[in-house]
Amino acid sequence: MKKVIAIVGPTAVGKSALGLKLAQEFHSEIISGDSMQIYRHLDIGTAKDSPAELKAVPHHLVDICDPDQRYTVKNFQERAKKIITDLNEQGKIPFVVGGTGFYLSSLINNLNLGGNSTGDDKVRQELLEIEKNDGVGRLQSILKSEDPIAYRKIDIENSRRLIRAIEVIRTTGKSITDQNNGNKWANFYLIGLTDDRPKLYERINQRVDKMVEMGLLDEAEYVFKHRETFVQAKNAIGYKELFPYFEQNTPLDSCLDEVKKNSRHFAKRQFTYFRNQMDVDWYNISDDNNYQKTIEKNIIKFVGGHND
Known part of the structure; x- marks a missing residue:
């Protein structure tokens, strides 16, 4: 039976950073489970890893479509299953990292x-x-x-x-x-990251501010100008909230507040989905200073061997 490790949880909790660390530690590769990171040119609003991080560990299903292309859950499921199969045949246990619940459910539960x-x-x-x-x-x-x-x-x-x-x-x-x-086709170990709600919400607010510093407005304006053809991308949190600003209907601060609010609501929905729909091993990143070491030990148990 194939084996896969998935890192899930709400936005801004640190899934990508943990995925990078673990993939390096276990000499493996990352499969993005994010429905928006598939799009080229949309880097800041989708919170992609940096070019250096993408180079440090092989990533799959990142930058594989133009923003005007349609990409379905079925497309993700089929491609992810093939990548997992190929990596397992190479002796690697892949890390699926992302917060799009239905994408991960389609893969884990082999949905028809x-x-x-x-x-x-x-x-x-x-x-x-x-x-x-x-x-x-x-x-x-x-x-x-x-x-x-x-x-x-x-x-x-x-x-x-x-x-x-x-x-x-x-x-x-x-x-x-x-x-x-x-039909069950693979064994999954689901690692869930969470945090105390006030701390998580503060992390979300800070990340939005950092995105703005990195050039979020330019990226959102690019989506705004192509909103007629960017059918899926235009609905992503971080872009759609800024459209009223580009239409000169709403002040920028109000639009950014809306980005933060919708991101917080999204984080709550993500946690609820993963908690109710999947068998996740949860780790509170604030309660346990050694949670990464505990996760590494549990991964070794799941793999059934030792980390070389």
Whole structure:
């Protein structure tokens, strides 16, 4: 059975830094589990590792698409599984690092996400038309009727999640949240990082300020100017909140406050998702000064050998 280590948790908690350290320690490679780091040219708002960090440890599924390209959960699942298989065959246990819960769930639970048949495309187009004409509320009603389990578990404010969930139930007959609708194909050790909420929120606020110093406004303006074609990227936290500033409707400080607020809310949703949907071994980074050493020991146990 293949083996994989995943590092999950809320935004700004330190997943990337830990992933880099552990991947170096165990002579392995990193697979990004982030739905926005796939896009080229969007580096600051997506919190990518620096060029030096990307060079220090081989990274996969980073900078693989242009921002105007569509990238699905199924695309991620298929590519990540192949990379994991290849790395395992080389004797490496890969580290999947990221905070996009549904991406990781699709991989861990081997979810049946349907195919790319004409029928699937037809369903998707019908749902996109419903969203355009009737709004998200209509999609929510459809999902509640056709797949009440998914309605209770996924983020129903996210139209892409709604469309995908309806698409899967209609094309496969199975709920997208059914953890038994795929065959177990790998053993995962899930490392979860968390922190006391006030400390985590302060880390988030500080990271937004640092992003601004690094050039977030220029990057967000680039997305704003291409918002008609950057269909997925334009909805990322850190970009969309700044659009009113570029439209000269809202002061910059107010927009940045909105980035921080939405980032804090996102962190809360991430933690809730991982806590409720996955079997995670949690580590509070403030409570345990030696949590990294404990994690290393547990990884060695999971691998079933010794770290060379």
